[in-house]
Structure formats: C-alpha cells, structure tokens
Amino acid sequence: MERVMAETDPREQDDPTGLNALDGFADRFEGDDRRPPCQLYLISPPSIDAGFAERLDRALAAGPVAAFQLRLKGLDDHAVAALAPPLQAICAAHDVAFIVNDSIGLAKRLGADGVHLGQGDGDPRDARAVLGPGAQIGVTCHDSRHLAMEAGEAGADYVAFGAFYPTDTKETRHRPDPSILGWWSTLFEIPCVAIGGITPDNAAPLIAAGADFLAVSGAVWNDAEGEAAAVARFADLL
Numbered sequence: 001m002e003r004v005m006a007e008t009d010p011r012e013q014d015d016p017t018g019l020n021a022l023d024g025f026a027d028r029f030e031g032d033d034r035r036p037p038c039q040l041y042l043i044s045p046p047s048i049d050a051g052f053a054e055r056l057d058r059a060l061a062a063g064p065v066a067a068f069q070l071r072l073k074g075l076d077d078h079a080v081a082a083l084a085p086p087l088q089a090i091c092a093a094h095d096v097a098f099i100v101n102d103s104i105g106l107a108k109r110l111g112a113d114g115v116h117l118g119q120g121d122g123d124p125r126d127a128r129a130v131l132g133p134g135a136q137i138g139v140t141c142h143d144s145r146h147l148a149m150e151a152g153e154a155g156a157d158y159v160a161f162g163a164f165y166p167t168d169t170k171e172t173r174h175r176p177d178p179s180i181l182g183w184w185s186t187l188f189e190i191p192c193v194a195i196g197g198i199t200p201d202n203a204a205p206l207i208a209a210g211a212d213f214l215a216v217s218g219a220v221w222n223d224a225e226g227e228a229a230a231v232a233r234f235a236d237l238l
C-alpha cells in the first residue's frame, strides 16, 4: 500500500484550516494526474471461519487490492493473533499490505504493515513510536474535516471518511457528503479512504469526488457470485 505514505504534512500546507475558497469543492479535476487512480482496500468480515483463508486467496487473486484489514470484532488480541498468520502470509504472497484493526500492540506483535485506529483506539503518535516510520497508520475521521486535519498532524498515513452509504456491517452514526473527499484531496497529499456500504454500483461518485481508496467488506464477502466476482467488478470500475 505504497500510496498511503504521506509526503506532505497538513501543517506545511498553505491553508491548514481548510477555510478557503475551496471549501465545499465537490469534484476532482477532469483528468487530474497528480493522484494515482483509486484502489481497493479490502476489510475482512467481522467474523471468519476455517474456510476464510481460501476465500481471501481467491479474492486477492481476482484483481488488484492495495491492502487487507483484519477486522475481527468481539475477539481479544490473543484470539486474533492465533487466526492471523495464514491470512498475513496470503497477503504477503499477493503483495497486499496487511493492516490490523484497533490494536497497536497486536500490529506490533504480528509484524503487520500497519494499523487502523478509530477515534477511541489510540493515538497515531503512539502507533508511530511503537510501529516505526514504515508502518501505515490509518485513522477514522467520520464526516469531520477537523478530525482529518488532526489525524494528519498526528502523522496518519491515511484518513478514512464514512459511512457514505447504509451498511449492515457496522452501526454507524455519520454520513459524510462525498464532497469531503474532494476537499481533502485538493488540499492534502495524505490519501483519503472512503468506507461504508460501498458496492460496485454506488462507488462511482466517491471515485469521482476524490477517494484514493475504497474500503469494502460486505460487498465483497456477501456477494452472491462470490468474493472473486466482486473483486473483479471493483477492478473493472477502478
């Protein structure tokens, strides 16, 4: 997930408050070649069974995926650590970044490529201190420009906005407008991730608005034709 490495800190930008004429900017420039094309960031189902490793392998073989996040809810770190190694090996075999959700300590223990932190999951500065300069550190920012700028200042490698659409995967309280992606990507080099209920059928406005990554769970793992068909559909789109 090379592209999540940020080159410009928001503090170095001309307008760190974002309160300029670009506020509300909705669409990316036509033919904008300053940012690479949008990529798929796959999130695991909230729980997995013994057959999941094969499913992951099929999904990652079906099309380009930049990163895989292991997001197993309701298990403690020891239980997740026991399930992780084969999945991590599959990611490595496909050259896909392996990101751990929620836990800096677990990311360190597994030697993961990075960690995703929600607003209550820890400080990106602590994650950096523990995981080092090469780690990919992502931060949930809901629908908040303020949280995103704070995350950038704290050294995040990507900021995540969502939930853009209704989702059965998680209870969500925030519904950003896609224009937040355009606002962010116009002002800052740190990549932005769009998440929440994204499918191949509803993703186009998020890509057009400036999402650098689409983070997707249900639309891949619950696809009636299977995970490989779903990843292939995203690949057609991206």
Ligand SMILES: Cc1ncc(COP(=O)(O)OP(=O)(O)O)c(N)n1
Pocket (backbone or CB within 6 Å): 069, 071, 101, 102, 116, 117, 118, 119, 120, 121, 138, 139, 140, 160, 161, 162, 170, 193, 195, 215
């Ligand atoms: C890429 C990405 N974006 C947002 C989230 C949500 O994180 P969080 O708010 O901590 O909620 P949980 O995932 O922990 O339920 C995410 N995991 N990944």
Ligand SMILES: Cc1nc(C(=O)O)sc1CCOP(=O)(O)O
Pocket (backbone or CB within 6 Å): 043, 140, 142, 161, 162, 163, 164, 166, 167, 168, 169, 170, 172, 195, 196, 197, 198, 215, 216, 217, 218, 219
């Ligand atoms: C894990 C998560 N975080 C969200 C947020 O809004 O921060 S939405 C979400 C669920 C993502 O799964 P799906 O693609 O199935 O909707």
Ligand SMILES: [Mg+2]
Pocket (backbone or CB within 6 Å): 101, 102, 116, 117, 118, 121
């Ligand atoms: Mg979390």
